[in-house]
Amino acid sequence: MPNPSRRSFLLSAFEQIGEVGILVFKMFDNLFRRPREHKSLIHQIAEVGAASLPVVSLTAAFGGLVFGLQTYMALHRYIGPGSEGYGGSIISTGLAKELIPILVGLMVSGRVGSSMAAEIGTMKITEQVDALFSLGANPVRYLVVPRTLACLFMLPCLTLYGDFIGIGCGYFYNVVIEGVNRTVYIQNTLMYFEVWDVFTGLIKAAIFGVVIAIIGCWQGLKTEGGAEGVGRATTRTVVIASILILILNFFLTRALPPTLRT
Secondary structure (H helix, E strand, O other), rough: OHHHHHHHHHHHHHHHHHHHHHOOOOOOOOOOOOOOOOHHHHHHHHOOHHHHHHHHHHHHOOOOOHHHHHHHHHHHHHHHOOOOHHHHHHHHHHHHHHHHHHHHHHHHHHHHHHHHHHHHHHHHOOOHHHHHHOOOOHHHHHHHHHHHHHHHHHHHHHHHHHHHHHHHHHHHHHHHHHHOHHHHHHHHHHHHHHHHHHHHHHHHHHHHHHHHHHHHHHHHOOOOOOOHHHHHHHHHHHHHHHHHHHHHHHHHHHHHHOOOOO
């Protein structure tokens, strides 16, 4: 006989997967339908993009500094003095393909995803979502579509912005602070660092953005129980979105080709 608690957990998991799938289907169904919520989309783009610049700047800067430090120490220790100039391509590739997209996704899930869940959850418990139904408006088109599009557009932009800052800080630590040969560092970076490395990170960021928006809206729309329910929804949004970002990053890294060079 199967364990009742395990059976209940599996049923709950499949039920939640089904809820997310239905929400995704409704979002795509309303994506190109009129009327379009242009004002809401512009507001969400500003909220996701411009308002996230400070936290992304700090995260990318210190991520680049730490990654540059560890790369310098590893080359200096295990290969020998003078090899540090060959770390530019390692730093640039690692930041653009892995570290910056993940850090930006985690920061945005904590700042924006939780905000979406709290905002929509408050609307749900105060019956504003039901009022939209009563007025003939589609809550998915009004609430979910603008947020999903904003995250889809802005996460790659934030990631590209973070790439410049992170790679620049990695260069600053190695060349300016540690005195690595600038010519060797730049030459090796340009020799091995590809545009596809940047695009890989941008593809990941776009998928992470959709995940953050869908999870935040899903948790907001199923909020129950007043202010305590809103708190639970925001917490679940950050936890679920962060875990999914880390899981998806592995599978995307395996699926995307490492290089386009033949």
